[in-house]
Amino acid sequence: MIYLAIMTTKVIIVGAGPAGLLLAHYLLRRGNYQISIYERRSDPTHVSFSNDRTFPIALSERAKKAIRSIPGLEERVLSQGTFITGSLSHQKNGKVRRNTRKKPLLMMDRFGLVNTLLQELIKKNQNQSLKLYFNCQCTQVNLQEKTLEFTREDGEKFTDNYDLLIGADGANSAVRNAFINSENEPFECELSYVKDVYKTLFIHRNNEQGELNLEAGKIHNWGSGESLRIILVPQAKKALNGVIIYEAKNNLLENFSTKEDILKFFADYFPELSKILPEEEAKALLNRPISRVLTVHCNRYHQGNNVLIIGDAAHSVSPSLGQGCNSALEDVEIFNNLLDEMGDNWSQAVPEFTRRRVTDAQALRELSNYVFPRGNKKLFFEFFLRLNIGRFFHKILPNFFPPVFTDQIWESSVSYSEILQSCQGWVTKVKKAYRS
Ligand SMILES: Cc1cc2nc3c(=O)[nH]c(=O)nc-3n(C[C@H](O)[C@H](O)[C@H](O)COP(=O)(O)OP(=O)(O)OC[C@H]3O[C@@H](n4cnc5c(N)ncnc54)[C@H](O)[C@@H]3O)c2cc1C
Missing domain, CATH: 3.30.9.100 (D-Amino Acid Oxidase; Chain A, domain 2)
Structure with missing residues (x-):
């Protein structure tokens, strides 16, 4: 069956985190979808800040680029965030080690980011195309029947049906779990x-x-x-x-x-x-x-031609490089570009997303695990030496020396695969040191 988006195409997004909410922005701008978002937690516009599990998130160029296409959204996010120009490490003896950034880094707590994305979504879509359901946990996914079962806070269960399903439900994704039972397409998924x-x-x-x-x-x-x-x-x-x-x-x-x-x-x-x-x-x-942070590594992000997982549900990584949210938002931009390329033909766009994204997500996993050497003073020293030398040469001869790999991760939207290629030697060295 071919899924061409028409007025009545019903999309269910499970998870109102950064990825799910940004995707809703994009799809509603396309104008031909009916979107229902189901979220396990309470409506963030109604709960107080400290009641939520939240933590500061660094949003780099990748994330900013992904939200830029939605008019007014980047400005709103920037106005809510804090700009960081470096870090200070406070030692027990009272001394401070300073690390200065060339370009300021945008920091925002997860709660603030989700709240801003949600408020803007509601403001822009005060019509029947958007339905939001909070305190509803997806507990069953039936891919054959195209139905989902949800459980409300009071234990009441109900079902809903979809034409197209997006799992943006984080590292413990219920949507992804349903892929495991698929007989036709082998699904490999490693969680740690x-x-x-x-x-x-x-x-x-x-x-x-x-x-x-x-x-x-x-x-x-x-x-x-x-x-x-x-x-x-x-x-x-x-x-x-x-x-x-x-x-x-x-x-x-x-x-x-x-x-x-x-x-x-x-x-x-x-x-x-x-x-x-x-x-x-x-x-x-x-x-x-x-x-605890659960990392996710799978061989595909789609099931058939109408189900997709994005963000942490597809490729959660260690927060050491601060790229989980950046890559989750980038997923949305990439999928939207595929819908543009393929004229909203989901049958093509959904499997193509896996083809375009898996290698990059695997590269991000390698970078997140092995760019920062932990527990090895010699490698730690070498790491900072490499950064300083690399930055020096890039500054004086930018045409001959590209930005160092960490700056490419944080300050550009160069693909993770290309960045990994440029620092494969270093990553292999750190990996070897961990194993020895
Ligand atoms: C301490 C820490 C620091 C981090 N720092 C950074 C950083 O500096 N930069 C960066 O880019 N990333 C960072 N990250 C990673 C970042 O938080 C995640 O990658 C990002 O939130 C992923 O977004 P998402 O929308 O894919 O998933 P999530 O943010 O996990 O959102 C998923 C949503 O789905 C909901 N949900 C889950 N299961 C169900 C269900 N069954 N039914 C209904 N709803 C469901 C959840 O309640 C949640 O709201 C950090 C993570 C941690 C833990």
């Missing part, structure tokens, strides 16, 4: 957790506890060894949002049962920050869930 876990953290630079003088416009890191770090990003009104990250095997925060345990932990490991950690945040931190 990164070795770190994290909890989100929200503090203010000055409160009744005290004041910490932190430079604005910088990412602030406190490291207590490789396996325990806090990363905070300054926000408006002296707020600091970020994460505490540690190796899962260390079970650091799991055994704490009172806020006093948390306060003592900060006093021992992060004395500077303990000065501004209020008791309420220590209590909230204790109760906040510990999150």
Whole structure:
């Protein structure tokens, strides 16, 4: 059967994260789709910020390019974000290591990004073409019948049917899980957790506890060894949002049962920050869930000619390079370009998306796992030496020396495969060091 989009083509998008919401923007602009978005969580326009699991996301050129085609969206996102011009690593002895960026980096917390994409979507589409359902978790996918089962918060179940289905439902994708049972097309999917876990953290630079003088416009890191770090990003009104990250095997925060345990932990490991950690945040931190990042590696992103997975559902990677969201938004732009090329013929565009994207996503996985050498001081030193030498030569002879690979990742939309090719030697070296 051929799916040519006509007025009545019904698209269900599972997941109102960055990828699902941006795709809805694009499809609704095309003008010939009826879109229903189902989201497991509450409507972000109705919940308070700190109740949500959120963390700062760095949006590089790739993400900005993807949202640029939707009129007014880039401006709205830029106006909500914070521009970062470098990072400061705070040492235990009070010294600070500084890393300056040539181009400012746009940072935004996930909650703010999703909220902005959603508000703009609603504002632009106040008609019957868009239906939003929150607190509805997709629990069953029947690819033969083209139906989905959802469970509401109160446990009530209901079904809906689709012509075209998009799984933008993150690393634990229910839509992707349905591919596993497909008999005709072999589906290989490897899932693995990164070795770190994290909890989100929200503090203010000055409160009744005290004041910490932190430079604005910088990412602030406190490291207590490789396996325990806090990363905070300054926000408006002296707020600091970020994460505490540690190796899962260390079970650091799991055994704490009172806020006093948390306060003592900060006093021992992060004395500077303990000065501004209020008791309420220590209590909230204790109760906040510990999150793990699941990475996803599969051989195809489509099923038949009417089902597609995008973003983390298709290729979740370790956050070490800050490219998960960037690549998720880039997926949407790439798929929209395919619809342009193929005149909205989904039968062609859906399998073509796999062909165009799998190699790139695999390259991103390699880059995310092996660009930063962890736990090896010699390689770490070599890494920064390579960056500094590469940047120097690019500055004086830009026609002969391309930008260094990290700058290409963050500041260009050159494909991940091309970037990997340009630094394959380095990636292989880091990989070898990990294995030895
Ligand atoms: C600590 C941390 C830092 C990060 N930093 C960066 C960064 O700096 N830069 C960057 O580019 N990326 C970063 N990332 C990665 C980035 O957050 C993700 O890649 C991005 O959010 C993926 O977007 P998505 O829309 O594909 O999936 P998600 O953001 O996971 O959204 C999926 C949505 O689907 C919903 N959902 C899931 N299952 C169901 C279901 N069964 N039914 C209905 N709804 C469902 C979820 O509630 C969610 O809202 C970071 C990730 C972490 C954990």
